[in-house]
Amino acid sequence: MRKxxxxxxxxxxxxxxxxxxxxKLIGVNEADIxxxxxxxxxxETTWLHEASAGTLHHDKVRYDIRDVIDRxxxxxxxxxxxxxNKDEKKVxxxxxxxxxxxxVIALGGEPETFGIKGLKEYAFGITNVNSARQLRExxxxxxxxxxxxxxxxxxxxSIVVGGAGFTGIEFLGxxxxxxxxxxxxxxxxxxxxxxxxxxxxxxxxxxxxxELVNYAVSTLERKGVEFLxxxxxxxxxxxxxxxxxxxxxxxxxxxxxxxxxAGVRGNSVIEKSGFEAMRGRVKVQPDxxxxxxxxxxxxxxxxxxxxxxxxxxxPPTAQIAMQQGEVVAKNIAALVRNKxxxxxxxxxxxxxxxxxGEDDAIxxxxxxxxxxxKASFMKKxxxxxxLYMIGGAGMVLKKGKFNLF
Amino acid sequence: MRKxxxxxxxxxxxxxxxxxxxxKLIGVNEADIxxxxxxxxxxETTWLHEASAGTLHHDKVRYDIRDVIDRxxxxxxxxxxxxxNKDEKKVxxxxxxxxxxxxVIALGGEPETFGIKGLKEYAFGITNVNSARQLRExxxxxxxxxxxxxxxxxxxxSIVVGGAGFTGIEFLGxxxxxxxxxxxxxxxxxxxxxxxxxxxxxxxxxxxxxELVNYAVSTLERKGVEFLxxxxxxxxxxxxxxxxxxxxxxxxxxxxxxxxxAGVRGNSVIEKSGFEAMRGRVKVQPDxxxxxxxxxxxxxxxxxxxxxxxxxxxPPTAQIAMQQGEVVAKNIAALVRNKxxxxxxxxxxxxxxxxxGEDDAIxxxxxxxxxxxKASFMKKxxxxxxLYMIGGAGMVLKKGKFNLF
Numbered sequence: 001m002r003k004x005x006x007x008x009x010x011x012x013x014x015x016x017x018x019x020x021x022x023x024k025l026i027g028v029n030e031a032d033i034x035x036x037x038x039x040x041x042x043x044e045t046t047w048l049h050e051a052s053a054g055t056l057h058h059d060k061v062r063y064d065i066r067d068v069i070d071r072x073x074x075x076x077x078x079x080x081x082x083x084x085n086k087d088e089k090k091v092x093x094x095x096x097x098x099x100x101x102x103x104v105i106a107l108g109g110e111p112e113t114f115g116i117k118g119l120k121e122y123a124f125g126i127t128n129v130n131s132a133r134q135l136r137e138x139x140x141x142x143x144x145x146x147x148x149x150x151x152x153x154x155x156x157x158s159i160v161v162g163g164a165g166f167t168g169i170e171f172l173g174x175x176x177x178x179x180x181x182x183x184x185x186x187x188x189x190x191x192x193x194x195x196x197x198x199x200x201x202x203x204x205x206x207x208x209x210x211e212l213v214n215y216a217v218s219t220l221e222r223k224g225v226e227f228l229x230x231x232x233x234x235x236x237x238x239x240x241x242x243x244x245x246x247x248x249x250x251x252x253x254x255x256x257x258x259x260x261x262a263g264v265r266g267n268s269v270i271e272k273s274g275f276e277a278m279r280g281r282v283k284v285q286p287d288x289x290x291x292x293x294x295x296x297x298x299x300x301x302x303x304x305x306x307x308x309x310x311x312x313x314x315p316p317t318a319q320i321a322m323q324q325g326e327v328v329a330k331n332i333a334a335l336v337r338n339k340x341x342x343x344x345x346x347x348x349x350x351x352x353x354x355x356x357g358e359d360d361a362i363x364x365x366x367x368x369x370x371x372x373x374k375a376s377f378m379k380k381x382x383x384x385x386x387l388y389m390i391g392g393a394g395m396v397l398k399k400g401k402f403n404l405f
Numbered sequence: 406m407r408k409x410x411x412x413x414x415x416x417x418x419x420x421x422x423x424x425x426x427x428x429k430l431i432g433v434n435e436a437d438i439x440x441x442x443x444x445x446x447x448x449e450t451t452w453l454h455e456a457s458a459g460t461l462h463h464d465k466v467r468y469d470i471r472d473v474i475d476r477x478x479x480x481x482x483x484x485x486x487x488x489x490n491k492d493e494k495k496v497x498x499x500x501x502x503x504x505x506x507x508x509v510i511a512l513g514g515e516p517e518t519f520g521i522k523g524l525k526e527y528a529f530g531i532t533n534v535n536s537a538r539q540l541r542e543x544x545x546x547x548x549x550x551x552x553x554x555x556x557x558x559x560x561x562x563s564i565v566v567g568g569a570g571f572t573g574i575e576f577l578g579x580x581x582x583x584x585x586x587x588x589x590x591x592x593x594x595x596x597x598x599x600x601x602x603x604x605x606x607x608x609x610x611x612x613x614x615x616e617l618v619n620y621a622v623s624t625l626e627r628k629g630v631e632f633l634x635x636x637x638x639x640x641x642x643x644x645x646x647x648x649x650x651x652x653x654x655x656x657x658x659x660x661x662x663x664x665x666x667a668g669v670r671g672n673s674v675i676e677k678s679g680f681e682a683m684r685g686r687v688k689v690q691p692d693x694x695x696x697x698x699x700x701x702x703x704x705x706x707x708x709x710x711x712x713x714x715x716x717x718x719x720p721p722t723a724q725i726a727m728q729q730g731e732v733v734a735k736n737i738a739a740l741v742r743n744k745x746x747x748x749x750x751x752x753x754x755x756x757x758x759x760x761x762g763e764d765d766a767i768x769x770x771x772x773x774x775x776x777x778x779k780a781s782f783m784k785k786x787x788x789x790x791x792l793y794m795i796g797g798a799g800m801v802l803k804k805g806k807f808n809l810f
Contacts, residue, residue, distance in 0.1 A: 130552045133591065137542065137549035144542035147535045186538065 004031045004336055007091060007100035009081050011037035011065050012045065013318040014300035015106030016390050017325030018332075023073045025333040033074045034098055036091065040065055040078050042390070043129050045108070046318050047383065049167060051132035052124075052259075053174035054140065054182075055358065058133045063399055068391045081107060084273035086293060102295050102332050105270070106325070109301030109316055112263030112279060118236030119162075123260040126167055135259065142256050143186040157193045158255040160241055162233050163262025164199035165206070166354055169216060171261055172197055173357035176223035195225045196253055198243055199262075200232040205354065207315075212362040215371050219356050236260075264316055266302035278304065281313070287342035288328050297331070299324035305347065320347055322389055353379040358403070409436045409741055412496060412505035414486050416442035416470050417450065418723040419705035420511030421795050422730030423737075428475045430738040438479045439503055441496065445470055445483050447795070448534050450513070451723050452788065454572060456537035457664075458579035459545065459587075460763065463538045468804055473796045486512060489678035491698060507700050507737050510675070511730070514706030514721055517668030517684060523641035524567075528665040531572055540664065544583075547661050548591040562598045563660040565646055567638050568667025569604035570611070571759055574621060576666055577602055578762035581628035600630045601658055603648055604667075605637040610759065612720075617759075617767040620776050624761050641665075669721055671707035683709065686718075692747035693733050702736070704729035710752065725752055727794055758784040763808070 006022065008015050019035050026033065043062040050056035065076060079093040090099040111127055113119040124135040142156040159175065161168045175195065183190045197204075197220075204227065205213050217227060234242040234250045241258055244250040266280025275282050275290060281304040282290055288303065290296045300321035307314050314320055324345055331342045353363030353375055361375035370378060380401040387395045411427065413420050424440050431438065448467040455461035470481060484498040495504040516532055518524040529540040547561040564580065566573050580600065588595045602609075602625075609632065610618050622632060639647040639655045646663055649655040671685025680687050680695060686709040687695055693708065695701045705726035709718050719725055729750055736747045758768030758780055766780035775783060785806040792800045 134546075134549045134553045137546040141539075141542040141546045144539045148539045 003029070004101040005034065005099065006031050006102045006104070006332055006336070007034045007036065007098055008104040008106060009036050009084075009091065010106035010108055010300070011035060011039075011042045012106060012108045012300060012321065013386065013390075014321035014325045014328075015104065016042050016065070016068065017322045018104050018106065018299070018329050019074055020068055020390055021326060021329030022332060023070045025329055026073070026336060028073055031101075031336045034077060034100075035065070035069060035074050036077045036079055036081060036093065036098065037065060038078070038080045039129075040076075041129075042068070044318075044383070044386065045128075046386070048126050048128070048132045049171040049355075050174050051129065052126045052135045052171060053178045054136040055174045055178050058129050058136075060399060061132075062129055063391065063395065068395065081269050082272075083269060084296075086273065086275075086296065089295070100295075102335060103297065104328055104332070105267075105296065105298045105302060106300045106321070107267040107269055107302055109264040110267055110280065111260060112265035113260065114263060116233055116235065118241075119233075119258075119260050122236040122238060123162065123258045126171055126259065126261055135257075139257055140182065143182045143188055146188055147186060153256070154192060154194075155239060155254040156256045157188065158196070158253070159194070159257045160196045160198060160253055160255045160259065162198050162241070162258065162260045164197050164201070164204040164227065164229070165262060168197060168199070168259075168261040169205055169220070170355045171259065172220050172225050173355050173360065176220060176225060177357045179224070193224065194255075196228060196255070197225055198228045198231050198233055198241070198253075200230070202230050204229065208352075208354070208362070209364060209369055212364070212369060212371065216354065216356055216362050219360060223357075264301055266304075270298070270302050277302075281316075286344040287331055288324055288345050289331075289342075295335075297328045299328055305345065307347070314347055317352075318386055319350065322386065323347060351378075351382075353382055355379050408434070409506040410439065410504065411436050411507045411509070411737055411741070412439045412441065412503055413509040413511060414441050414489075414496065415511035415513055415705070416440060416444075416447045417511060417513045417705060417726065418791065418795075419726035419730045419733075420509065421447050421470070421473065422727045423509050423511065423704070423734050424479055425473055425795055426731060426734030427737060428478045430734055431478070431741060433478055436506075436741045439482060439505075440470070440474060440479050441482045441484055441486060441498065441503065442470060443483070443485045444534075445481075446534075447473070449723075449788070449791065450533075451791070453531050453533070453537045454576040454760075455579050456534065457531045457540045457576060458583045459541040460579045460583050463534050463541075465804060466537075467534055468796065468800065473800065486674050487677075488674060491678065491680075491701065494700070505700075507740060508702065509733055509737070510672075510701065510703045510707060511705045511726070512672040512674055512707055514669040515672055515685065516665060517670035518665065519668060521638055521640065523646075524638075524663075524665050527641040527643060528567065528663045531576055531664065531666055540662075544662055545587065548587045548593055551593055552591060558661075559597060559599075560644060560659040561661045562593065563601070563658070564599070564662045565601045565603060565658055565660045565664065567603050567646070567663065567665045569602050569606070569609040569632065569634070570667060573602060573604070573664075573666040574610055574625070575760045576664065577625050577630050578760050578765070581625060581630060582762045584629070598629065599660075601633060601660070602630055603633045603636050603638055603646070603658075605635070607635050609634065613757075613759070613767070614769060614774055617769070617774060617776065621759065621761055621767050624765060628762075669706055671709075675703070675707050682707075686721075691749040692736055693729055693750050694736075694747075700740075702733045704733055710750065712752070719752055722757075723791055724755065727791065728752060756783075756787075758787055760784050 041062040047061040051058040082092045125131045146156050231245045240254040242250040270280050282298045283304045288297045301316040327345045351365035355361045361379045363375045384400045446467040452466040456463040487497045530536045636650045645659040647655040687703045688709045693702045706721040732750045756770035760766045766784045768780045789805045
């Protein structure tokens with residue numbers, strides 16, 4: 001009898017957790033497991049703001065996929081997914097193709113630019129290891145060049161962060177720690193550096209407790225960030241952006257470094273493959289399968305799960321992706337064993353911590369509000385927990401954050 | 406009685422050595438000493454190839470001027486020299502002016518581009534701390550960006566060094582050590598990197614012993630450098646250079662990183678101030694004074710001293726500048742004490758060592774040819790000696806090179 005073939009696309013939080021759970025649940029004789037990923041490494045998306053600011057080396061935010069998978073059970077294919085052919089049950093890759101009996105789509109999200117002109121061309125992103133280290137080096141090059149020019153270009157020392165959501169705020173926390181180091185390194189006067197945060201929404205960190213938001217804003221303002229709230233980026237142009245508050249006349253903020261950290265949408269492969277989606281995200285069934293496709297699961301940033309309490313989708317996070325991975329692994333094991341009863345996914349929100357730099361943060365954990373050192377400690381616990389969930393204690397020892405206090 | 410005022414312009418090898426010798430020779434009541442320099446630090450020009458390649462941090466190649474001058478005797482002014490008014494005996498600075506009774510011009514050289522179009526706009530230099538760290542960061546940004554682009558731009562991994570003289574060859578030695586690290590850092594295939602050295606002269610390191618030149622060329626070729634000898638850069642353009650061998654048709658070498666390391670001329674302040682000069686260099690008298698100006702000395706890269714043996718000028722080096730500084734300090738002390746007998750400068754060539762990277766070099770020391778580890782050892786001795794001459798044993802301990810073997 002032919003063994004069923006399970007194909008997992010993507011080795012982010014959701015895909016890799018699914019893989020390591022499946023390799024425990026499933027015997028070698030029960031099914032073949034194939035993991036497809038663009039890179040041979042997994043990276044901690046939630047740590048990219050640090051690599052982007054240059055406060056943590058990018059090699060500290062990634063690890064080799066082969067270090068956590070059981071190669072006797074999982075066949076790892078390094079390739080890029082082009083499209084999924086649902087009817088023929090196969091995945092088209094750049095360098096080949098792979099057929100499947102069960103498919104887990106965990107390809108992660110993509111930056112959502114909301115059609116704002118020029119962002120794709122002129123703005124940097126905090127999206128993956130490549131973009132993080134490019135942004136880090138770009139900022140460093142601006143500082144390195146500043147003193148070289150007879151006519152000083154102060155826009156080299158101006159950084160605009162588009163978006164005051166989670167990524168934007170965490171990046172600002174690291175950036176404000178990094179700037180004094182850069183000033184020292186390149187003999188630049190600290191007072192010449194300008195950091196702006198532009199947010200179209202009426203508040204920083206929408207959805208967060210107002211008291212914690214105030215704490216975050218005043219902390220970052222003290223460290224030199226100027227917030228432009230209720231202000232939309234209208235267009236990115238070479239050397240700056242055009243912004244407008246409400247319906248007011250747009251004006252320009254000059255900057256050689258515009259970082260777009262405002263939105264995530266589902267993976268473009270989803271729409272390309274003909275799945276019904278909203279901004280690339282598929283509203284999955286309670287068992288995380290795609291409606292109409294009994295053998296296809298979608299988890300992570302390309303899946304959409306409604307928070308019944310407020311009747312809005314849960315925001316895409318590492319936490320939800322990993323919890324989905326746990327359920328998908330069990331459900332696929334059940335299907336392989338011909339059980340029709342599948343587990344239902346419910347999100348268990350353990351809390352959220354938003355870093356404000358190395359030793360400061362805000363958060364709600366187990367329903368309690370925390371700030372400062374305590375929150376920063378919890379942030380590192382959260383970060384280490386993700387390593388532990390996928391790679392076990394060994395990975396925590398290798399890549400964990402131990403500067404806990 | 407009014408004390409005479411000695412003004413030294415520039416805190417490079419020559420100017421700073423003059424200052425530290427003068428502060429020992431001259432009593433507080435004999436004369437005022439003023440040192441003018443653009444930066445508050447001295448940098449080791451002969452180590453800039455390391456800072457530029459990124460193999461040595463730029464803070465290791467500079468030190469605070471105030472660490473070596475005796476502030477009870479020397480008044481340090483951080484300012485940039487605009488022009489010297491010889492008739493009124495004063496120096497125009499960007500932020501003020503200073504008059505003098507005795508003047509030492511030790512302003513260093515400037516890159517000579519021989520009128521080659523586009524070099525000033527598109528080529529990087531190994532000229533000072535600012536340019537060195539900009540070049541380092543530029544190269545790093547090219548590697549960081551390579552994997553970000555869907556259409557890979559291989560020109561980001563192509564580096565052209567214009568000039569196979571001392572600076573060019575030493576930079577290539579460091580660069581070839583640095584490239585494997587950059588490839589590892591940014592996940593770039595080593596074989597995609599191209600390094601060219603373009604030299605118009607018929608040989609690498611003109612004036613060096615042919616056997617040593619062969620050693621250098623074969624070492625660098627083995628490390629991946631392609632030499633284009635007898636080939637002139639005709640023009641630098643965005644994204645590359647046009648070169649031609651002899652009278653042949655020019656062709657383009659594509660590269661995002663063109664480094665011009667081929668020529669040094671005297672400081673532009675020399676010509677601006679109306680001194681008679683050849684390429685910014687003044688042929689000084691045997692006592693190092695400017696013909697016609699009994700109170701003005703010029704030393705270092707802006708001075709021209711003839712090597713009588715071959716009837717050609719000595720090339721500008723740190724060694725000659727420091728030896729000139731010794732003589733100038735004595736001669737000024739003599740003038741202050743109204744002695745008319747001044748010392749004559751003769752260059753005592755102790756040898757030359759050209760580095761080929763961290764652990765390899767070629768050189769002639771005390772008339773003997775050396776290569777490999779022995780030459781590399783001697784190179785570090787030479788480097789430490791410059792620190793010792795100006796800053797004493799303390800500076801050697803602080804900034805010296807101790808990876809001697």
